[in-house]
Amino acid sequence: MNAIIEVTDIKKYFAKKSFFYGAEKMPVKAVDGVSFTIDKGKTFGLVGESGSGKSTIAKLVTGILVPDSGKMSIEGDIDIVFQDPFSSLNPRMTIRDIVGESLFVKGVNREEIEDKVVKILHRVKMKNMECLDKYPHQFSGGERQRIAIARALVTQPDIVVLDEPVSSLDVSIQAGILNLLKDLQEELALTYLFISHDLRVVEFMSDVVGVMKSGKIVEIASRQEIYSNPQNEYTRHLLSSIPKI
Amino acid sequence: MKRYIAKRLLLIIPMLIGISFIMFTVMHLAPGDTASIKYGMNPEVSGSARANFDKMYDLDKPVLVQYGLWVKRLISLDFGSSLIDDQAVMAKITSRLPATLLLQIISLFIIFLIAVPIGVISAVKRNSFFDRIMTIFVFIGYATPSFWLALLLILFFGFKLGWLPISGMSPWYTAYLDSFDRTKDLIAHLVLPVVATAFGSLAALSRYSRSSVIEVMNENYVLTARAKGLSSSRIVTAHILKNALLSIITIMGLSLPALISGSFIFETIFAWPGMGRLGYEAIMNYDYPVVMGVGVIATFLTLIGIFLSDIAYAFVDPRIRVGGEK
Numbered sequence: 001m002n003a004i005i006e007v008t009d010i011k012k013y014f015a016k017k018s019f020f021y022g023a024e025k026m027p028v029k030a031v032d033g034v035s036f037t038i039d040k041g042k043t044f045g046l047v048g049e050s051g052s053g054k055s056t057i058a059k060l061v062t063g064i065l066v067p068d069s070g071k072m073s074i075e076g077d078i079d080i081v082f083q084d085p086f087s088s089l090n091p092r093m094t095i096r097d098i099v100g101e102s103l104f105v106k107g108v109n110r111e112e113i114e115d116k117v118v119k120i121l122h123r124v125k126m127k128n129m130e131c132l133d134k135y136p137h138q139f140s141g142g143e144r145q146r147i148a149i150a151r152a153l154v155t156q157p158d159i160v161v162l163d164e165p166v167s168s169l170d171v172s173i174q175a176g177i178l179n180l181l182k183d184l185q186e187e188l189a190l191t192y193l194f195i196s197h198d199l200r201v202v203e204f205m206s207d208v209v210g211v212m213k214s215g216k217i218v219e220i221a222s223r224q225e226i227y228s229n230p231q232n233e234y235t236r237h238l239l240s241s242i243p244k245i
Numbered sequence: 246m247k248r249y250i251a252k253r254l255l256l257i258i259p260m261l262i263g264i265s266f267i268m269f270t271v272m273h274l275a276p277g278d279t280a281s282i283k284y285g286m287n288p289e290v291s292g293s294a295r296a297n298f299d300k301m302y303d304l305d306k307p308v309l310v311q312y313g314l315w316v317k318r319l320i321s322l323d324f325g326s327s328l329i330d331d332q333a334v335m336a337k338i339t340s341r342l343p344a345t346l347l348l349q350i351i352s353l354f355i356i357f358l359i360a361v362p363i364g365v366i367s368a369v370k371r372n373s374f375f376d377r378i379m380t381i382f383v384f385i386g387y388a389t390p391s392f393w394l395a396l397l398l399i400l401f402f403g404f405k406l407g408w409l410p411i412s413g414m415s416p417w418y419t420a421y422l423d424s425f426d427r428t429k430d431l432i433a434h435l436v437l438p439v440v441a442t443a444f445g446s447l448a449a450l451s452r453y454s455r456s457s458v459i460e461v462m463n464e465n466y467v468l469t470a471r472a473k474g475l476s477s478s479r480i481v482t483a484h485i486l487k488n489a490l491l492s493i494i495t496i497m498g499l500s501l502p503a504l505i506s507g508s509f510i511f512e513t514i515f516a517w518p519g520m521g522r523l524g525y526e527a528i529m530n531y532d533y534p535v536v537m538g539v540g541v542i543a544t545f546l547t548l549i550g551i552f553l554s555d556i557a558y559a560f561v562d563p564r565i566r567v568g569g570e571k
Binding site for chain 2: 062064079080082084087088089090091092101102105137148152
């Protein structure tokens with residue numbers, strides 16, 4: 001298979017230093033030897049309870065953090081959508097600047113930025129094109145998350161890391177965003193690393209699922225296998241705790 | 246926004262009334278009176294003459310009545326005249342205000358220009374050697390009584406080293422200097438008062454800058470900025486500083502009261518011919534109209550300063566300026 005992301009045995013420990021002595025306390029093993037591959041055009045779902053190291057993996061893969069050890073090979077450009085659309089957009093910037101800034105720093109000229117920003121906002125189904133000169137606080141949570149997605153897609157990345165993209169939204173709005181993400185994946189041939197603590201959302205989105213616990217992946221399998229025939233005891237425990245509706 | 250501004254402006258009036266009332270009563274609570282300051286050493290002024298003096302200036306009436314009379318005059322912007330030398334209070338203040346404003350505005354600039362970079366560098370390079378040195382400096386700054394520091398400055402730079410003049414703003418020979426030398430001389434006279442005035446606020450503001458930059462650095466949109474692949478210098482200037490500086494500006498407004506009350510102390514120590522020293526001398530002379538005049542002007546300037554910084558803050562924050570529909 002043509003793997004676009006290949007991560008081998010990466011580790012990230014966080015050491016806490018005290019103010020006066022610089023003495024190291026026990027490090028937190030946020031990511032402790034994780035390996036996985038993601039095939040082009042597919043979605044890899046990463047599931048686990050909070051504190052299991054999911055978000056650290058997102059930051060390592062996108063280069064926000066540097067792993068202590070291990071190997072990562074990523075073919076293509078990568079961008080990220082964060083969990084909370086209320087805090088992930090700079091409150092003092094207009095939507096135009098938020099979405100267009102990454103093009104601006106690459107030296108793209110003004111008209112081209114405007115053109116691309118308008119196109120991508122249209123693509124994430126922001127209905128109102130007047131939104132360009134508005135500020136983030138003037139939008140609802142779902143709209144802001146669409147803006148955050150547009151922000152990530154404007155540079156035309158090959159891979160998008162989605163770090164709990166719907167968990168701060170109302171359930172009624174979640175479906176809209178998830179369907180949008182699926183449509184975009186098809187149209188733009190995107191590869192997703194989809195991170196969530198919500199097993200049902202992961203089931204809806206993913207082709208392959210990895211289950212994380214305390215910095216390690218305890219089980220990786222296709223969606224069908226994980227949900228119908230889980231091998232690991234922790235996976236079974238998680239699945240049994242999905243509330244039945 | 247307009248309603249907010251109007252409301253804030255109107256609020257200044259009750260504040261002024263309340264503060265002036267407290268000043269008036271406290272001033273009259275102090276033991277002693279104007280007549281004994283003015284004529285106490287003069288054996289030719291009899292007790293009945295002093296009683297006449299009190300009567301002439303309504304000083305024999307109850308404090309509340311006196312306050313009422315004072316407010317009545319103030320409504321027509323009449324601050325009265327000094328009980329000691331009969332000069333109009335307003336004329337006395339306007340002749341002294343420029344010196345105070347010069348000192349305060351320069352101090353404010355110096356505080357801002359030094360404290361903010363210290364705070365920002367400390368925050369960006371948190372726990373570095375620089376940050377720790379500055380932390381120690383800041384705590385020393387907090388703990389040092391600034392009037393004592395002023396005396397040390399005079400002792401060291403004025404007497405031991407003899408580098409700088411220790412008092413006044415312009416000496417008698419100013420008139421004989423050309424404009425370049427006069428400016429140089431004025432700057433030399435400014436150095437010590439400015440250092441003494443700025444020192445305490447410097448510590449407070451740099452500490453505040455540091456914490457507000459750190460606060461912004463932990464915001465998620467800074468993480469977004471990093472995900473955009475921006476250079477760290479752009480993240481610091483375009484995302485962090487822009488957000489952090491605005492809250493720092495507000496704190497500048499709140500530091501005005503400290504600066505104005507500080508002017509009473511430092512202008513007296515450095516014999517600076519400003520409004521603060523005028524107020525101090527008036528208090529010592531029981532010169533009620535002058536004390537009240539200086540107090541009201543100082544209060545007014547402080548309230549206006551706080552008002553302006555509030556408005557500025559609201560204006561630059563789109564969440565307040567641009568009413569959210571949602």
